[in-house]
Amino acid sequence: MSDVTTVRPEVTRAALEAAPPGRLKDDPILITFGMLKTFGGIRAVDIDHLEIERGTITAIIGPNGAGKTTLFNLLTGFDRPDRGAWRLDGRRLDGRAPHRVARLGMVRTFQLTKSLSRLTVLENMAVGAQTQRGERLERALLRWLWRGEEARVEARARELLDRFGIAHMADEQAGTLSGGQRKLLEMARALMAEPHLVMLDEPTAGVNPALTESLLEHMRALNARGVTVVFVEHNMDVVMDISDWVVVMAQGRILTEGPPEQVVANEEVIDAYLGRARDPAGGGEAGEANDV
């Protein structure tokens, strides 16, 4: 694998596309070096070098157990690697607690949606806001200090809920939402934090086709407004449809990366992942992955 840690040569798009896994990007928002995470002898994540290009939609694909979710957990501070360093916009993230990672502009969602069930949908959204000073204990009782901000937060939350088509549920408890609505809420709530980079862990898992289409629209719209999107996905149609760049993981390592058309034609990728998914007879494992 390439060992590009210190020197950053001038790169062109053509050179980029010809390079091996771990390639340099023109304008990376996220750079990861030498990340290793083992679970009792198993190398769950073992990445020499990974860059995410600013303003793109990047898909991370790979069979079950490839380390995709572990990578998400490591990058967002929910799990600690054995070693490794990574930077968001040049600021070191390694060793930072999850809430600090989020405050620096990288906000994640979860594979199993985490709606705050006994809070209303609107309250769920408000928790995502980063500007509410009334969240400090010493100001909590001084209503006049945060009332104005609260109105602004609510207005923004209602606007986002409206855009995501769940505004009519704003005052209902989030636990009453359907599975698909919870996915929408979780994505909308992440946006309340005004992230530069959103990390979506299987945003379309368990969602019906109509709602999947709507979720993809939201991801495109988000991207169009300058937010970088990284997502884990099992559904290759979705990946081909929406992503600018695809990173393929297998057994904790990056197998290859590139534009979607190029990646699906890669022999290694077909062997490791796609081949079995496209083969109805032997499609056990990968087939299950599609159903997640």
Added chain:
Amino acid sequence: MEFDVILGNAARAGLGPQAAIFALAAIGLNLHFGYAGLLNFGQVGFMMLGAYGTAITVATWGGSLWLGIPLGLGLCVAFALALGVPTLRLRSDYFAITTIAAAEIMRLLIRSSPATELTGGPFGLQTIANSFYDLNFLPDGRFGWGTFTYSSNQLWVMLVAWILVCLCSALVLGLIRSPWGRVVRAIREDEDAVRSLGKNTVAYKLQALAIGGVIAGLAGVIDALQQSGVGSENFEPQVTFFVWAALIMGGLATTVGPVVGAMLFWFLREGVESFIREFSGLGWLPDGLAGFLDGAEGAISIALMGIGLIALMALWPQGVFGRRRDLHLGT
């Protein structure tokens, strides 16, 4: 059978200082568990620190009561930090185990012989509340009628205790309705989701633990003032579970739930005890059974309340003021 006596005794207990003390402890526990989702089984530890901090300052060191009370409450904050800093990063069951152990260890330390000089050991500490009763502006004499007759000092401590109950209820209500309270309730639902949204959840949990602990500490202070003394036998682990019972009866995550639950707890406890006393006094029972019942009213009352609580959990799990549908929105 004298039902008016039974009801009178029950109502007196439901309005008495013990009910107010339980109400305060339950308000704190409601902030811990009802709102922040913290499984605290050591609430009695906070009560004990509030009571002993006050009592040691006055009785052992000869200091002022008005120094002792803040010191006792300060100890509650310290206890919250000592409990929370190592365990609140871990899963909630570790925290639960630590709380029950820590409270009981502290009680055993307080009553141990090396601590006798400081805490009075098994004898406790006495005459600590003089400056509190000096403030009593109520006229001397006895007030009320029948069962509800109180001395001036009894009335004074009840007045202060119930005012504190109202103030603490209002404080918790205000906090919970603020953006701070929203984050705290969100942590109860799913801590990882809240962390992913940029909130330092450990800090919020520590704050909630400390505030609820100080409110329980106030309960301990009132207990010490009410008896004008402290004794370690008043702070056995079962007190925590009685407070839990009161809170669950009243309804979790509600403002009036802990208060009404505490009143109901003492009303029922005293009512059942009183009923057994009256009943065994009727002479309907064979001598052997009557002899068994005599003196065991307290234990039987607790056993019956345990059965009642199990029935309550099965039939009416939301308590008096809780919302039933919340229970179906599990996380």
